[in-house]
Amino acid sequence: MSIKLMQGNDAIGWGAIAAGCRFYAGYPITPSTEVAEILSRELPKVGGKFIQMEDEIASMAAIIGASVGGLKSMTATSGPGFSLMQENIGYAAMTEIPCVIVDVQRLGPSTGQPTAASQGDVMQARWGTHGDHPIIALSPTSVRQAFDLTVKAFELSEKYRTPVILLTDEIIGHMREPVDLPDFKTIQLPEYRLTKKDGEYIPYRNEPGDVPPLANFGVGYRYHITALFHDQQGFSTQRVDEIDPWLERFNSKLDKHLDDILMLEEDRMPGAQLAILSYGASARTSRHAMKLARARGQKVDLMTLLTIWPFPEAQVEALGERVDRIIVPEMNLGQLAYEVERMVGRKKVKRVTRANGEMVTPQMVLDALEG
Amino acid sequence: MTGSIAPRTEIRLAGEGGQGMILAGIILAEAAAIYDGKMAVQTQSYGPEARGGASKSEVVISAGEIDHPEVLSADVVVTLSQEAFDKYASTVKPGGLLIVDDDNVRSIDVPEAVKIPIGRLALHTTGKSITANTVALGVLVGLTGVVSREAIEKAVTARAPRGTEEMNRQALQAGFTAAEQVREGGSK
The missing domain is CATH 3.40.50.970 (Thiamin diphosphate (ThDP)-binding fold, Pyr/PP domains)
Structure with a gap:
């Protein structure tokens, strides 16, 4: 274009x-x-x-x-x-x-x-x-x-x-x-759904870690959808022996595919003991601050999360093992910082927060890098 | 990506909601990014009202990557209303350029301000005071050269509603001329 x-x-x-x-x-x-x-x-x-x-x-x-x-x-x-x-x-x-x-x-x-x-x-x-x-x-x-x-x-x-x-x-x-x-x-996304009838269909098949395909309504399969706990056919159930395997599959279905789901950008500097971790608009401020900090001789890593949920636990944990201190700038009172603290401990995390409608400034991040 | 901060020119355009200062910011950013081949980021803030209330548009222009998207220390501030002047005149950095429409701003307590009757120039040139934002762009580019005259003219005419291209070109030219007069005057 x-x-x-x-x-x-x-x-x-x-x-x-x-x-x-x-x-x-x-x-x-x-x-x-x-x-x-x-x-x-x-x-x-x-x-x-x-x-x-x-x-x-x-x-x-x-x-x-x-x-x-x-x-x-x-x-x-x-x-x-x-x-x-x-x-x-x-x-x-x-x-x-x-x-x-x-x-x-x-x-x-x-x-x-x-x-x-x-x-x-x-x-x-x-x-x-x-x-x-x-x-x-x-x-x-x-x-x-x-x-x-x-x-x-x-x-x-x-x-x-x-x-x-x-x-x-x-x-x-x-x-x-x-x-x-x-x-x-x-840009051609693969077709993950069943768009025509082909054999038997179990709408909520419970293979661990599996994501059963969705059959579009109208292609010829009749099945039930409810937000009650449901069995593999989609009908409501109160049987724990049916709920448990469903729960297991449902709550783990993203876990096996984190490589595909988690996106983040890292800009590492050899020997850095400080890191800035951010996302969204605050990541722009963070990159600005990182450049200013490096220009004045500080060794600073930058991690920008593009996927926030699921939280990239292993990557943040690894960052915490590399550096002594992680600065987390965000336009709230420290929501993502909770997750960072969960992974690396509160003592390693310095929150930089602003919740009055204005952006965090590069200077606020620089001050946190000093402190 | 790990490089140092590329030099930035930071511009703040402010007026009443409805005066077209957000559009002026968009046009300036388009002149820089599309026609001059630079990087530009435009942001804005405005009250929830559709008209009235202070409205502010910010443009950051650089030859390199722009990270923090908002103005940090304004090189240039343009104000077209008293409220905008009162709110933003003091945000221009020391040695920076403050352009004030003294047709709309009556109380100007900043001696260094460059005073140009932008609203009146617009009315005299095109018969329409809504072209004041285009006149302001002419003044801004004429005084700073932050984008080329060719680029701003292309950007203005590309954005002008069909049939108003010539009118907007004239408004822009009126701004250029006013800027030249200020420069020839040698004083701010």
């Missing part, structure tokens, strides 16, 4: 189109509205459907239904809408129906500040819906990555039959940068 100045939210919309998303349901909310705008314009051009729903609860329900019906489906929202979506995100997780949820984080809690930036939904993305469940959350640091990780979100969602959260923020969503997007024809 050619170089264009593009907003992160636009890149998310184009990423969805490129990945083959053909259904969007949503309720516009700042700072995510541009995602809905671009898809309302572009989806009909490629034979897709755009529906503005009455609220975010219905939006989630609609994309789950469309997904079972055979379409790659997405919604986009921000904090208050993300809260409303949690019940149905749990439904999608429990019934293993692929879908992509974009959360362009704004300052919370509650209505908060619609136009102000935040990374305050990190824990909500992991635990916002009740009960133990696997989930994937990806967090881009640039406009180009917003495109690439949206495509990846669809791939992972289809492959592992799970809702995937694209957890971005107001800075990345509204920031404009020059990008040269790839020709969409070069």
Whole structure:
């Protein structure tokens, strides 16, 4: 294509189109509205459907239904809408129906500040819906990555039959940068679903670590979907001998594929005893600070997480074994830092937090490197 | 990727919501990134209101990679309203350039400010005060050369609604001319 100045939210919309998303349901909310705008314009051009729903609860329900019906489906929202979506995100997780949820984080809690930036939904993305469940959350640091990780979100969602959260923020969503997007024809995701009837189908087959394929409704298989605990045929069950193998498969289905799911960038420096670990817009600040610190002679490692959930435990643990101190800048009061502390111990972690709608500054990170 | 920080030019454009300062920032970033082949990042902040309220657009331009996307120490600040002036005039770094539309900003307590009646120039040149953001871009580029004149002209006309290209070109030219007069005047 050619170089264009593009907003992160636009890149998310184009990423969805490129990945083959053909259904969007949503309720516009700042700072995510541009995602809905671009898809309302572009989806009909490629034979897709755009529906503005009455609220975010219905939006989630609609994309789950469309997904079972055979379409790659997405919604986009921000904090208050993300809260409303949690019940149905749990439904999608429990019934293993692929879908992509974009959360362009704004300052919370509650209505908060619609136009102000935040990374305050990190824990909500992991635990916002009740009960133990696997989930994937990806967090881009640039406009180009917003495109690439949206495509990846669809791939992972289809492959592992799970809702995937694209957890971005107001800075990345509204920031404009020059990008040269790839020709969409070069982006061909594999088909993970059963799109025609071929032999017997066990919708929730419980092989450990397995992800049974999803049969689209309408291809000829009749089966039952419920968010109650269900047996292999999808019918509700209270039998512990049926629940246990399901639980085992369900909660471990991502674990065997972490190499495929976990994405992070590392910039190591020999002999570094300090590291900065960040994600999303704060990763941009962190890279800036790392360069300034190295220019003044400090040896500093940088780790940027693109996959936040599942948390890259082994990689962060290894970082903790290499360095004495890990600085974690983020636009909240230390949500990702909880996870880093869990892996390397509280004493090794220095939080750099800001939760007033403004970005962390490079100077705040430099000060933490000094302290 | 491990290199040092590439030199950055940091620009803050501020006015009332509706004056087109966010669009001006987008056009400036497009001039730099698409037509001058540099790196540019544009960010913005605005009140939730569709009109009114201080609106701010930031552009960082560099020959190299831009990491932190927001302005840290503004080389240039342009203000088109009193509220924007009161809020952002003091954010220009020492020795930096403060451009003020003294047609819209009545109380200017900064002696170094470059005062140009941008709103009035827009009205006289095109008959439309909404072209003030384009005049401001002409002044900014004329005084700083942060992007080439060719690049900003291409970026302005590419963004102008069909049929208004010539009007916007004239507005841009009015800004260039005002900048030249300031430069010839030799004083700020």
